[in-house]
Amino acid sequence: MNHELLQKYNVPGPRYTSYPTVPYWQGTPPSPERWGELVNDTFSVTNQKQGISLYVHLPFCESLCTYCGCNTRITVNHKVERPYLEAVLKEWELYKKVLGAEKPIIRELHLGGGTPTFFSPENLHEMITRLLEGCEVHAQAEFSFEAHPGNTTDEHLQALYEVGFRRVSIGVQDFNPVVLEIINRHQTYDQVKHLTEKAREIGYTSVNYDVVYGLPQQKVCSMIQTIFKVIQLRPDRIAFYSYAHVPWIKPGQRRFTEEDLPDSTKKLAIYETCRNALELAGYQDLGMDHFALKTDGLYRAAAEKRLHRNFMGYTDTQTSLLIGLGASAISDAWWGYAQNEKGVEAYYKRLSNDELPFFRGHVSSREDLILSRHIQRLMCNFETTWRQESEKCKALYEGLNRLEEMEADGLVEIEPYHLRITEKGRSFVRNVCMAFDARLWENAPQTNLFSQTV
Template structure:
């Protein structure tokens, strides 16, 4: 079967596995008191990854599925920063460890560069009071090229940021018009020049395929411009059309969306283009240059996957700050309040704002580890896994192993005595492989639409 036929066959609705169990399984029975207990259980030798959600954006991109607040009123950050600082202090009070070590900090959004430079500095000063940032910590921020300023970039340098992630999506003006996100190639290039002059040398671009108005011709032009700008990493996401969750996506006319065959060709084009330019394929949808840390982590088998995509800091507990942020601490998930006003009120009063989460049992943890290994390494060693979890892999997962036959027949997966691993083509279908091991998905798939298409 050729690649296009395979992509058509396996293009079904399925989770992205940035968490396991996936969010539809989470429950509001998980409360702040559970998060408190998880924070208190952290040990001095354990490392942390901090995530800060800055929800504000000046304009609404019509493809957006993120938690964001659209406003041009920059004074709205004042109350938000008060809440963020208060939340950090509340978390600190619940930690048994003084000044825990932090190996990764990530500002996401929304648009983090909606903040004024001095506001970012204010947050950073509080981080330094509470946590000990390791010398080689990865300090990253997502930026919108159209709204960033030279002063903001200078502040990033001063504060020690070392990784910049730019939302590019597509450079074609017609696509940009349809998705309501205008940022010219020149604006993006100028911003990168400013950042490179300041000494930044680690860039990630986010691209999206399957957006309205995309054609093979315009997409090739976008890819050529991306190559010119030479980012170190690329995330090439499939546009998730979930209008039942993000009603703004109803602004797209059906005829503007690329049909499934074209969408698949767009991904294949990007895949071939980046590989031919010396990038390595990481997981399902990421690419990294040979010398990049993500590429090296792939060789060492230390890549992990979380809500920010693929990361090299596998061992860290994740503390999320800000409205709707997700934490993964002590093996359990906790999500902050999703309503901005309620978040600000509760956090400013010194409360943790957990509104839902998931406490994993032993079986969930075993399956989470398995799905993470498939999504990150595209392989699994039976003996190592059995030893780690004190199980016999083949007995524990006998039913799932029997369900892999179609993927094996289609040459997407190889299962031998010692391990299972995806073939080169199979790496495009890691979500489909993982889905076999996810009993919650198997139950849900017959219900209402919950997930986007896997391709």
């Protein structure tokens, strides 16, 4: 990556897990009735063809990882498990009433957090068993969960395997003890190794590692050692993503300062050195943050241009309806979005009144839907087309005009009815998408909202 281009385009920008992005959802959220209509409309059209996705947010952690940008609740009191489990199940029952008599076909299920394995194996097993009651599991269903190496046991792996989980995402972040100390992450290489080997022994078919570059105290020499250890353990896929420093949103990140972070030049050197090592080891660069072996489903989806991106990140499963359960979880009904109450107590209170517990949302306009399709294609396939009238709008052409400088820099190629991001431009995919973000251009943020794009 050219350093001059990095300096030029490394600006704050969204990660585009939705369009519009959450800060630009319009004013008053949809009424419960309107949201129910959006969910039911998408469900009735797509359930039989695609199935639906479920995301369950389990926010509890025993300690705060100071780099974390997720919605968490820190506690060592495991008595919180049962009330939260029952609340999630009640929310799902409310949604099933919205869906009507047709049996939901579960195509994708993901447990995120927080730390899902904060919950006991028995409670997780019970929660999933009860979630799936009255549902049909798709023949090609993908069930996955996020695992903290410091507290995920063999019993966790076995219990979740028994209810259909075949993918596990292990939070490695870094193996350097100096970095782990400053981000308050307590785990060891041996724990990661054991977790990986045990998952495969039980029968899990895909192991992902989350590895973060740009963390405090990281250096090229230490990070390449981490990557070599990762390569030795041979996960099927790797999310190698940039640390998002947003202390104005996550005060825990104030444990360290910008002076502790590698500057843009060092961060770029870390990324490129590690990326080269991964590619030499047989990992394919799928684009923004993700690498996979050719034997993994994520690689095949990328090669066949059927990658999908939603609030769970990249997936090889495409569904139009994603229902998020739990505090802060976000649902995507294609025609609009809704986010649940972030506070656990507020979430409980709404459910006690038999209400779907969302506190904000957005109903998409025709322009939103068109731009969302183009941004989705760019984020997943690095290209998009607009021959049909249903894929054209004024904002699309305004976005193309904003790309003139990026075209001159060799980052994109623009032809009649076709836009392609070049190999040189792939690291700047978020910047390309920003050109089409009409809501961002209409109301440029006056304060920090997003992390840096590179």
